[in-house]
Amino acid sequence: MSAVLDGPGQCDKAPAPAQRAQRDPRLLWWLGAPLLSCCLALAASQGAYAIGLADLPRLWALWWRPADAPFDPELTAAQVFWHIRAPRLLMAALAGSALGVAGAVMQGLFRNPLADPGLIGVSAGAALGAACCIVLLPLLGLMPIGFAAGLSGMGITMLGAFAGGVTVTALAWRLANTQGQVQLANLLLVGLAINALAMAGLGLLTYLANDTQQRALNFWLLGSLAPSQWATVAAVLAPTVAALVAARWLMRPLDALALGEAQARAMGVNVKRLQTVCVGMTAVAVGAVTAVIGMVGFIGLLAPHLVRLLMGPRHGVVLHGAALTGACLVVLADTAARTVAAPVELPLGVLTGLIGAPVFLYLLRQRGTRP
C-alpha cells in the first residue's frame, strides 16, 4: 500500500529542499553558559569604578566586607563589587531570564511568534500599581517622606507594582473566561482592552502627579537596574527560579499545543491546566521583575526569536534558551546603559528598545527574503 503512496512522491522531489540540521539540545548549554559567563565578566569589569578583569578572581576572596567598614583603599574595589555591582549583575541576569522564558511561554501558548508577556496585561498592571503607590499614597499621607526616600518607599512601590501586575492579569483571565473555558483569542482581546484601560489610568495619574512624583514615575516607566540590592535580588530569585523549573514541565505540552488546541487535547494534553500554569507563571515572574526594575520591553519578544533562529523551534530548547539569551541581552544592555554616556546612566528600557527593535526588524526582513 505504501508503494502507491510513495510513487508520486519520488518524482516531485523538490529541487533544493530547505532543511535545517537537527541540532543537539545540549549545544544550548555548551554555547549559552560560556556566553553568559563572558557577558557577566564583561559587565563586572565595566562601570563608574574601574575594576580590571584580572582583579575579579582576587575579589572573590574578599566576598563579604560590610559596606560601612572603615575606609581602606585596598578594600574599596571589593566593596563596590559586592555591594553595588554584583547584585546588579545578578538582577540583570534574573530579570533577563524571567522575561525571556515568559516571552517564550506566551508565544507558545498563543501559538504566535509576536506574542509577548505584556499581552496579558501584566506590565501595564504593574505600571498602574506603581503609579498608584507613587501618586496616590502620599495624598493619603501614608508616605510622608515621599517617593524613593529610602528602602521603605521603594519597597512599597515595588509591592504595589507586583500586586497591580498580578491583579490586572487575574482580571483579564477572569473576563476571558466564559462558561468555565478560556478562549485564547478572547484573552488576547480582553488583554488589549485591559492594557488600554491601565494605560488610561496611568495617564490620568501622570497628569495628577507633581514634579517629584513625575520624575519617579518616569524613572520607573523607563526601567532601570539601579534599585538592585541583595534584598530585591532575593525577592526576584524565587519567582524566576520557579518559572525556570516550571518551564521544564511545560516544554512538551507546548510543543503539542503548536498543532492546535483540539489536536493537543486529543493527544492527552490538559490544555486548561497548561493555560493556567502559563499565565500564572508569567504573571508572577514578569510581575516581580517589572515591579523591581520597571518596564523593560522587547526582551520577551526578541530572546525566543533569537533562539529559534539558531536552534530551531522545539520548546525543549526555546524555553531555556530564551532564558539564557534574555539574561545575556539584559546584562549587555545594562552595561551599555552604565557606560555609554558615563557618568550619566541611560534608562534600561530605552536601551533594550534601541538595540532590540532594529535587531527584530532585521530578523523580520531575513524571514521575508528567505527562499
Place this chain on the structure above:
Amino acid sequence: MDLSANDLVVHHGNRRTLALPHLHLSCGQVHALLGPNGAGKSTLMACLAGLDLRASQRVSLGGKPLSAWHPMALARHRGLLSQEHQVPFDFSVRDIVQMGRYPHTDRPHPDEASLVDACLQQAGAHHLLDRLYDQLSGGEKARVQLARVLAQITAHPDDTAPRWLLLDEPTAALDLAHQHGVMRLLQGLAARGLGIVVVLHDINLANAYADQVVVLRQGGLVAMGSCDAVLQPELVQRVWGVACHRLHGGVTQAEAPASWSRGWLAFS
C-alpha cells in the same frame, strides 16, 4: 473494543447540531461518515474523540465512558486527525511527527528511534523527513499529519488493545493517487484490527473502500449499513439533492482489485 454513543445531543448556542439516539461502531472496519456541509460530521468526530466534555459521558470506548478514561491513556488508544493543519514556528517534519509520541513519554516504544521514519513511510511522506513543515504543500502537510496520528496510536508491543483512528477529511487536499493510497492504507489498518472512522465527501471513495457507511443530515442519522445497502440513488437524491445512477462494475479481469467490483455512482 468498540466505540459507541447513546443519546448524543450537542447544542451550539440555541441550535441543535447533533442528535443521535444510538450509534455503534466496531473495530476492524472502515466506517465512512458522509453528509452534506453542516450535517454535523465534524461535531460527531469531536464527540467520538472526547473533545466535547459534555458529550464524553455519552460516548464509550471499550464499554468505558470517555469521561472515565485518563486523557493520556485515551490519547494512546485513539488518534484524531482534524482539518486544521496550520502550525506556527518553522518546525521540521520530523519534529511534527515526533510530537505525536507525546502520550508515550512515560513508556517509550522499544524502536522509538525508528518510529518516526516508519510512520512517515506508511503515510507516504518519507521523502519529506527533513523538510520544514511550513514550506510543504497542503497535501504534503495532510500526509505528514497522518503520519503524526499514526505515531500517536503506535502502541507498545505489550499493549495489544485495538486502536481507533478518527480522520476528518484526510483526503480533502490530496491528489487522486494519494486519495486512493490513504484509503488503501486505512483498509490495511482495519484489516489489522484497528477501528477507522473517516469523514469523506467523495461518495465513490467511500463506496470503494468503506465497510460501513454512516450518513448524516441536519444533525441526525439518515442511514447506516453496508455501501451496497445505503448508497442508493434515492438516498443520494434525498440527502444531497443530486441525481445519480448506480453502475455495476462489469470488470472481468482476473487481477482486478476487489474494490472495482463494488460498482460506482455516476452523477448527472
